[in-house]
Amino acid sequence: MYKGIEASRGIGIGSICLIVEHDLSFESKHIDDTEAEKARFNNAIEAFKTETSAMAENIRKNIGPKEAEIMEGHLAMIADPTMAGEMTKMIEAGQCAEAAVTAVCDMFIGMFSKMEDDMMRQRASDISDIKISLLKLLLGIEDVDISKVAPGTVLVAHDLTPSMCSQIVKENVVGIITEVGGKTSHSAILARALEIPAVLSVPNITEIVKDKDTAIVDGTEGDVYINPDGEVISQYVIKREEFVKAQAELKKFIGQKTVTADGTELELFCNIGTPKDARKAVECDGEGIGLFRSEFLFMDRPHLPTEEEQFEAYKEAVEIMGGRTVIIRTLDIGGDKDIPYLGLEKEENPFLGYRAVRYCLANSDMYKIQLRGILRASAFGNVKIMVPLVTCVDEVRAVKALVEECKNELRSEGVKFDENIEVGCMVETAAASLIADILAKEADFFSIGTNDLTQYTMSVDRGNAEVAYLYSAFQPAVLRSIKNIIEAGNAAGITVGMCGEAAADPLMIPLLISFGLKEYSVNPVLVLTARSIISKWSKAEADALAEKVLALTTEKEIVELLKASAK
């Protein structure tokens, strides 16, 4: 078995087609007839542009417009004056076209591959692609036509370039193995878009395999088997069936409502960190945004974001969601995060200190800029304001008073906003949980943050490995707390949601259904999984399970019972 990086999920079993690296060596020679050499070079450039445009078109049609941008990027690079222009200058000085292409590309590859930024390093591999394509054109080398491989083929290559990917016929290629590339490389992105299992960065794999060898590609685990025995193959045939079945099962939930087995409709939202993530939420079929973390606006920059910048960012997400709910959490920072311009001091106990709503209320001028930005964005869709780290009712009242101040200002300035914007609170502290009935009279909605709720309820630092065993939302104390919060919210007639990791946990979902949770906010990639789990439970079944769970006394017993009862 060979280990690599799991880049595209699924199991592929098939016969290998080894894509051999061509010998692209050439003899550097001095050119006398530079005009003829320039013509040869220009022909290669024109052929490159024609080929690349065709590939971009092909990818756009067969994979998607976002993936096609990779090839469009190649076109933009070759059109750059410092690329073809510099190469032409070198040819005019007497270098052959191959040498000019190599020198200019290598200079840029060297420059980009040294950068710290992942996306920039990716540019180095783009330029390397361009260089190889140009050299092949100049040397008259023709590639294996990947579009013609037989059904059941596993492609093995040193690297899978976007140009190779554009030729892949999805029905015929069952797996991909390469020697380079990571989860964010072009080859990984394209393999995922094509839904072909892929394992990347398997050392020396092109030297290990031969054409027609049998291979198993486990893109979920990152495992590769070459010429495995019958037993391993039959194991993986079963695994493949299970995977295909599970995927097909999930696909049935695309575009469906989120309903329990007995027909109660629930809301399934997404957690996002930037306006662009909203697009992902839509792609993954999320029904709204249950948690839009606003910290990204404040981090990695030298000064506070202006009202205008904040407004634009919130508005972008709101417009992408087109009328669906967007719950924006106001600034949730403290002494453990480095935002130099805020001048926060390092604290002994940052998680118990000057942070989140405490900091915001003490710096109300700054906070009002954010509230105004959110209010202005509320004119463009369905926006709610969520206050983090609430521990007493005064905090909710104070934020609501500030929101009213901002509304008055905007009204007198003639700026539009949603008059009925809801202000709710995160319930993520033991204090808030214990006074959930009091808070429910002031807040328009609750959202349970299970990560912090677990940490504060169990008094455990989840980053500390010595005590991490206590960090579990299935601890009886945490479960009782969650139940109490949901019941208090429901009794007061306000919506209760959950935006922690537990909302997507298959073991937790039946308990949440039983407790009466209405809104589940999860990582976009987990939307379909959560919808599928929710569909399997009726209230009566969930209640029966919850009753047994609440009678148990230890976390271990609870998890065991939930695992045994999982659907």
Add this chain to the structure above:
Amino acid sequence: MVSQKVKVTNEQGMHMRPATVFSAAVTPFDSDVKIVFNGNSYDGKSVMMLMAACIKCGAEIEIQCTGSDEEAALAKAVELVESGLGD
């Protein structure tokens, strides 16, 4: 020569797409357009050089334009960067 300092505000900094937008917009001008960042000068009409400059969000850059239409080129360049480079 005319010049102006401006802050890069788009989230991704000078990546492929913003760099393409910038170079495409300033290329039609006759003037030379240079970006000065961290003490180095980069050709603003070159996507490659713009990316090579590794300009991140929040960075302050100076745009220098030299030529017959330098004022117009500078105005366009500054407007683009301030508006977030189409990001």
